[in-house]
Amino acid sequence: MIVLEHLTKKFDKFTSVDNLSLHIHKGEFFGLLGPNGAGKTTTIRMLMTLARPTSGRIIIDGQDMTRNAPALKAEIGLVPQHINLDNELTPRENLDLHGRLFGIPTKERRERIEELLHFVELEGRADEIVRKFSGGMKRRVLIARALMHRPHILLLDEPTIGLDPMTRRKIWELVRKLNTNGQTVLLTTHYLEEAEALCNRVGLMNKGRLVELGTPEELKIRTGPFVVEIDKGGERRGHFFPTREAGLAFMQQLHHEGHTDPVSLRATHLEDVFIHITEAPPSAIGSLQATREEKQKS
Amino acid sequence: MSKATTLSLWNGVQTILWQEYLLFERRFWRNMASTMVTPLLYLIAFGFGLGRGIRFEGTSYLEFVIPGIVALTTMNGSFNAVATPVNIARMYDKTFEEYLTAPISMLAITSGRILAGALRGLFSGTMMLVLTLLFGVHLKITPLFFLMLFLNCLLFAGFGFWAALTIQSHSDVTKFNSFVINPMSFLCGTFFSLQSIPGPLALFLKILPLTHTTTGLRAIASGQGVPWWNLTALAFFASLFFLLSLRACYQVED
Ligand SMILES: Nc1ncnc2c1ncn2[C@@H]1O[C@H](COP(=O)(O)OP(=O)(O)OP(=O)(O)O)[C@@H](O)[C@H]1O
Numbered sequence: 001m002i003v004l005e006h007l008t009k010k011f012d013k014f015t016s017v018d019n020l021s022l023h024i025h026k027g028e029f030f031g032l033l034g035p036n037g038a039g040k041t042t043t044i045r046m047l048m049t050l051a052r053p054t055s056g057r058i059i060i061d062g063q064d065m066t067r068n069a070p071a072l073k074a075e076i077g078l079v080p081q082h083i084n085l086d087n088e089l090t091p092r093e094n095l096d097l098h099g100r101l102f103g104i105p106t107k108e109r110r111e112r113i114e115e116l117l118h119f120v121e122l123e124g125r126a127d128e129i130v131r132k133f134s135g136g137m138k139r140r141v142l143i144a145r146a147l148m149h150r151p152h153i154l155l156l157d158e159p160t161i162g163l164d165p166m167t168r169r170k171i172w173e174l175v176r177k178l179n180t181n182g183q184t185v186l187l188t189t190h191y192l193e194e195a196e197a198l199c200n201r202v203g204l205m206n207k208g209r210l211v212e213l214g215t216p217e218e219l220k221i222r223t224g225p226f227v228v229e230i231d232k233g234g235e236r237r238g239h240f241f242p243t244r245e246a247g248l249a250f251m252q253q254l255h256h257e258g259h260t261d262p263v264s265l266r267a268t269h270l271e272d273v274f275i276h277i278t279e280a281p282p283s284a285i286g287s288l289q290a291t292r293e294e295k296q297k298s
Numbered sequence: 299m300s301k302a303t304t305l306s307l308w309n310g311v312q313t314i315l316w317q318e319y320l321l322f323e324r325r326f327w328r329n330m331a332s333t334m335v336t337p338l339l340y341l342i343a344f345g346f347g348l349g350r351g352i353r354f355e356g357t358s359y360l361e362f363v364i365p366g367i368v369a370l371t372t373m374n375g376s377f378n379a380v381a382t383p384v385n386i387a388r389m390y391d392k393t394f395e396e397y398l399t400a401p402i403s404m405l406a407i408t409s410g411r412i413l414a415g416a417l418r419g420l421f422s423g424t425m426m427l428v429l430t431l432l433f434g435v436h437l438k439i440t441p442l443f444f445l446m447l448f449l450n451c452l453l454f455a456g457f458g459f460w461a462a463l464t465i466q467s468h469s470d471v472t473k474f475n476s477f478v479i480n481p482m483s484f485l486c487g488t489f490f491s492l493q494s495i496p497g498p499l500a501l502f503l504k505i506l507p508l509t510h511t512t513t514g515l516r517a518i519a520s521g522q523g524v525p526w527w528n529l530t531a532l533a534f535f536a537s538l539f540f541l542l543s544l545r546a547c548y549q550v551e552d
């Protein structure tokens with residue numbers, strides 16, 4: 001289990017993560033979402049002790065996470081947001097280095113390397129130096145590397161960015177399988193369909209704070225499981241409703257009022273929730289709902 | 299230390315040495331060229347150009363200057379084998395994170411990187427010595443000579459590691475080279491005896507680590523017995539930079 005207690009990170013005066021408290025349960029697939037600069041990467045870096053919390057605690061499996069905690073680090077696999085492979089080494093050597101650092105015996109290491117190179121479909125280019133690889137190929141090596149030592153906890157910071165759709169699905173399948181086998185996964189992503197497909201629970205961060213927390217279903221219900229979209233001069237606005245009927249009523253009302261902009265009704269996606277929450281400041285969300293309710297009444 | 303910690307320390311150090319060796323092999327000629335050019339030029343200009351005929355402190359100038367050139371070669375070699383790559387690994391490639399997130403102790407990272415850098419420096423120094431021997435210079439190269447040289451390497455590899463982890467931009471590595479390493483190359487009794495320097499300045503120069511190496515190496519090479527004082531001073535500086543490096547390893551971010 002991963003416990004974050006009042007975690008705060010300040011860079012000079014700027015607060016990047018603001019009093020974040022969160023429990024991620026064993027075996028959970030947790031998604032940390034939020035717009036650029038929300039503080040997701042900083043949180044993951046603190047978890048991995050790459051950044052030091054200004055205040056607060058990180059407890060993993062009942063132990064305080066510190067920089068010199070080899071036993072805890074052995075349990076964690078990290079796919080960082082930026083590619084930090086050794087460019088002068090080949091994929092095979094990068095994996096070998098990782099395996100050695102994690103103390104995997106030679107024979108097992110060799111087998112694991114072959115297995116993972118096969119999985120990320122890089123056997124053919126395993127002995128070329130990484131510098132010459134395409135972005136997506138490097139990222140595949142990065143993912144393979146994180147899995148080398150069969151970690152119990154996976155921290156994935158935008159792991160599938162820049163991957164082609166087939167590879168992405170394959171990675172999804174794999175992490176899902178790992179998760180069903182009991183591994184805990186913390187994922188950040190800007191692909192909301194990815195979060196929706198994989199995560200048991202998501203947390204939404206904005207400006208360093210955790211602003212929403214729940215299962216994707218709960219978040220959708222809280223915002224409104226149905227959305228009416230109005231296209232007004234190229235700009236699309238969403239209005240959320242608790243039921244399909246309420247949505248339909250709203251559309252009819254628009255029609256009666258003589259609006260001619262194209263409208264459509266559909267089920268809410270996690271992406272709609274994300275945009276709804278991050279677009280409007282919390283105070284504005286309340287007033288938005290108020291105007292909508294007024295409209296419905298009149 | 300428990301058996302498990304010792305094992306993991308050895309595992310970490312060994313892995314770092316393995317990686318460094320891979321890269322050393324891969325960039326062999328590039329490295330050799332860049333680390334050997336300057337000392338070779340010194341050797342030609344100050345040694346063979348000036349030194350053949352000149353007598354100096356009872357020996358030929360060539361015999362006087364070679365320990366100095368070997369000392370500065372190992373200093374530069376060790377410092378630059380660590381400072382530049384570790385700084386790039388930390389600030390740009392971010393490959394230093396691979397160590398920080400691995401289950402190896404900070405002691406293993408510090409020891410491994412410093413040891414690897416020191417071995418690189420020792421290699422350059424040895425190449426230099428081989429070259430001078432080919433030119434028929436007679437020096438007493440004893441195991442103690444190598445011990446002293448290796449201490450010098452550890453010291454400057456440690457200095458380089460500490461610098462790499464504490465500076466805020468890569469251009470600061472250049473500053474360390476221009477304002478610390480280069481002045482020491484010339485002033486620490488490498489090319490001339492400190493006896494010709496006025497009092498207070500000489501005193502300051504005599505404290506600097508490289509001075510201990512040059513005077514110590516010279517004493518050993520000319521058969522004047524064991525330079526205990528210089529050895530102690532080098533061991534002290536090497537330990538100091540090791541501890542500073544270890545602390546930096548615990549504290550470094552980004
Ligand atoms: N080393 C640093 N020094 C100063 N500010 C930093 C540093 N690292 C991160 N920040 C700031 O902290 C904030 C959060 O950054 P972070 O990388 O955690 O965001 P993120 O949620 O991962 O964003 P993205 O989706 O773009 O990856 C940003 O405003 C960023 O500028």
Ligand SMILES: [Mg+2]
Pocket residue numbers: 040041042081157
């Ligand atoms: Mg990020």
